[in-house]
Amino acid sequence: MxxxxxxxxxxxxxxxxxxxxxxxxxxxxxxxxxxxxxxxxxxxxxxxxxxxxxxxxxxxxxxxxxxxxxxxxxxxxxxxxxxxxxxxxxxxxxxxxxxxxxxxxxxxxxxxxxxxxxxxxxxxxxxxxxxxxxxxxxxxxxxxxxxxxxxxxxxxxxxxxxxxxxxxxxxxxxxxxxxxxxxxxxxxxxxxxxxxxxxxxxxxxxxGMPVFRTLRHQLRVVEIRTEGPGVASIICEGKDLDRLGVAGGQFFAWRFLVRGMWWQAHPYSLSALPSPRYLRLTVKAVGDHSSAVAHLKPGTRVAIEGPYGRFTRESSTQPRVVLLAAGIGVTALRALLEDLPGDSRPVVVLRASKAEDLVLRAEIEELVRARGGKLHELIGSRSKVRIDRGSLVRLVPDLKSRDAFVCGPPEFVGHIEAVLKSAGLPLTRIHHEAFSL
Ligand SMILES: Cc1cc2nc3c(=O)[nH]c(=O)nc-3n(C[C@H](O)[C@H](O)[C@H](O)COP(=O)(O)OP(=O)(O)OC[C@H]3O[C@@H](n4cnc5c(N)ncnc54)[C@H](O)[C@@H]3O)c2cc1C
Known part of the structure; x- marks a missing residue:
């Protein structure tokens, strides 16, 4: 309201x-x-x-x-x-x-x-x-x-x-x-x-706000974990991070305070809900910044701007949801899924070209299981594994009674949005986060 x-x-x-x-x-x-x-x-x-x-x-x-x-x-x-x-x-x-x-x-x-x-x-x-x-x-x-x-x-x-x-x-x-x-x-x-x-x-x-948040929460990189080919999770430690007021699915603009990187802020979603001491982002190397984050040294200071984004459960109009992500779009989906209540029975559809590109898969499987939901993995090239109205309704028979959350590259988000509309879902029930501004 x-x-x-x-x-x-x-x-x-x-x-x-x-x-x-x-x-x-x-x-x-x-x-x-x-x-x-x-x-x-x-x-x-x-x-x-x-x-x-x-x-x-x-x-x-x-x-x-x-x-x-x-x-x-x-x-x-x-x-x-x-x-x-x-x-x-x-x-x-x-x-x-x-x-x-x-x-x-x-x-x-x-x-x-x-x-x-x-x-x-x-x-x-x-x-x-x-x-x-x-x-x-x-x-x-x-x-x-x-x-x-x-x-x-x-x-x-x-x-x-x-x-x-x-x-x-x-x-x-x-x-x-x-x-x-x-x-x-x-x-x-x-x-x-x-x-x-x-x-x-x-x-x-x-x-003012980013400087205040950065000083208040004192974030530093503590660990870099390889998640898959070209994908790494960056774990940052700080103070009172549960007081950032983050909802699952949101993102920050991140500024890593080292030479060559301090002057650029890039948007990355949280790939897990914050705990009082830790934040996690998971990044796929596509260019100079996203490639460099995997080589950050523990102890690197981090400045943040945010949280931003409406890709959250608060946007949902229905109690049941379907979550769809392609590639590195799983990051926001993973955090949003964690934020859903235990009895939400979400349907999750993950799309990737190769099985090894399905990062954070085990975590997602566990979160889906704990919420009584269903996980579908669609692996293969775009020409072989197509998502259209028919295939989506087969995967999610009660699609029309759910809100849909779509995340990933802009082409994937645009395509799925069109499929959802053609399946009769009104725009107010389709929520998306395209990984490009
Ligand atoms: C809301 C949002 C959430 C995102 N979450 C994730 C995530 O969780 N994990 C992940 O791996 N990637 C995420 N991305 C994508 C990530 O921001 C880009 O891949 C990264 O900024 C690319 O920067 P680069 O220097 O490595 O590559 P470049 O070669 O410089 O850029 C590649 C493409 O990324 C986009 N891009 C570059 N810099 C920016 C910027 N400062 N702001 C917005 N777009 C930019 C441009 O469209 C560009 O074409 C997210 C993007 C958005 C908009």
């Missing part, structure tokens, strides 16, 4: 803010200014600036990791919205820069380049805004799909920091020069509070 209220509350606040920003640009336009030379371009330029920066703030808020919003909506959904929204603020701000320069040039009967030069020389805070604009456009170009595909995840993450800097650099010129702000102290106050609140939330949730 709280999640539904939060979801609707967030949507209403964002909608109201959008309406207020539109109204601000329109109401504050002095009558007659549209008929003056360059008036239309300046008006539309102001409108696009206000809407563009408002949407940029919304984008920042979507990934600010505010706990209550993360739990209500889920990080994967928030990141999806963030990505979907991203072309808008950048295009609108680019349009603002273009139209405002054209409008002022028309009013001054000057050339566009001459007007741009005069902006930088004579208007306060314009140089900073121009640098901010350049940074925004650089990030915009890097976001074009063809370029993005070639950029490493870490570089991509670092580029986002420039976007924060770009927004900060552009703030002053908006307040000092924007027609909606000049001579409107209340508007300046409200806009400044909105910016300060957004920056505050980012600092608290993306910096």
């Amino acid at each position: 709280l999640h539904v209220v939060t979801r609707h509350g967030v949507a209403i606040l964002v909608g109201l803010g959008f309406g207020a920003v539109l109204a601000l640009a329109i109401v504050d336009e002095p009558s007659g200014s549209l008929h003056a030379p360059g008036g239309v371009a300046v008006f539309v330029g102001n409108l696009t600036a206000l809407v563009g920066t408002y949407l940029a703030l919304v984008m920042v808020l979507l990934v600010s990791r505010v706990g209550i919003v993360e739990r209500a909506i889920g990080q994967d959904q928030l990141v999806r919205w963030h990505k979907r929204l991203s072309p808008w603020p950048l295009s609108l701000i680019a349009l603002h820069a273009m139209l405002t320069t054209i409008g002022y040039a028309q009013a001054a009967k000057a050339g566009v380049w001459a007007e741009l030069g005069s902006f930088v020389r004579t208007y306060p805070d314009m140089l900073a805004a121009l640098v901010g604009f350049g940074l925004m456009m650089a990030v915009g170009i890097a976001s074009i799909r063809a370029v993005r595909a070639k950029v490493r995840h870490e570089t991509w993450w670092a580029l986002h920091l420039y976007l924060y800097m770009a927004l900060a650099l552009s703030f002053a010129h908006q307040i000092v020069l924007g027609p909606s702000f000049v001579g409107h102290p209340i508007t300046v106050a409200v806009w400044s509070v909105a910016w300060a609140a957004t920056a505050g939330l980012v600092l608290v949730y993306r910096v």
